[in-house]
Amino acid sequence: MILVAIDTSTEQGSIAIARDGVTLAVEASQGGSHTVWLLAALDRLLRDVGLGRDNIDGFGVVVGPGSFTGLRIGIAMTKGLAAASGKACAPVVSLDAIAAAIAAAMGSAMKGDCTGRILAPVIDARKGEVYFALYKVEKSGLRRLREPAPASPQEFLAASAGAIVGGNGTRLPVIADHPGIEIVALPPVAQQAAAIAFSIFSAGHQVPPEELEPIYLRIP
Template identity: 35%
Template structure:
């Protein structure tokens, strides 16, 4: 069984998780301003609770984005630093795919198509449509009005911004939606994905955030 540490700071909801012999435990912290300061103490505290050392891990999982530019850099840099110091593989996980995973777990239905959303600021959304269990898709950033998908059955709308941007979604898309779930990308879901799916490990040199958008808002960096 794998022993994995997961880190995600793609949104204001920072989270970490440990998976030990198929059982996960985690912590969350809601202030984006202090993520860089609190993340390492959070990791240290969780490892001590589990009576585990970093050199006993089999790998480190991190949320690669899309999401906050600053948050993505924090999670990636900390994950790379820990992996390099202890010669561990890295497992990058899409924040949008983790939302789709969480939505299916919450509904108890692994086959339901999920449209994952994250607020990208600038009146735009990051989004990805996950119609099957591959959890592979093109991740995009557009205005809510420009989201276009094709589905043969009702879908679930999940993520951050599902309520705020609902009225701006195309009417045809609204008619497809059977459920709306407000869900953050969380490390606890990411670590379970790596334990269950065939997510490829990368080296510290290969690990990079997925920004999707190269433009940064003034005062609050989101990519």
């Protein structure tokens, strides 16, 4: 199954094309508007892997939490691609994908490198807050311990003590400079979004494009 996965939940967007959850090619944004780079990147990826648009079996998209405008661009574009192709979509929670990216960056969760460890993906939510969730690395995969929610950086630091941290929330000085914090740099998150999207399709939980909705976690 060929899936295209899109992540525009932060300013560092990425897009991946994967077969059965395994990434064939991935491209990260080089800055600039998500509206502009995303389709050009999709076009390059398809050419790079020698596939056509009609080979795509479905779409995964990161639906939040994250940048409101970023999420809407990624979702609107995914809705358009899905409507044009008649294919279904898999909504991916941003923090789930980032947690998987942290695990990937640490080696492989399945190899037991960090089995038992707590992962704390964190996104800069602006207005002095972050979005975060907590995950435990188990032999069978990642288990979500705490649901995604907005919080102050201090609340995040208290909840994530001893955890491995990743995501653009780590650029906040109060988090970056926290003594003893273990931060990992992440690969483009669209790769993990593609793997999660594949598991959603495999479980039959894909949705038609009109059912894709952002997870805002904040009222306007």
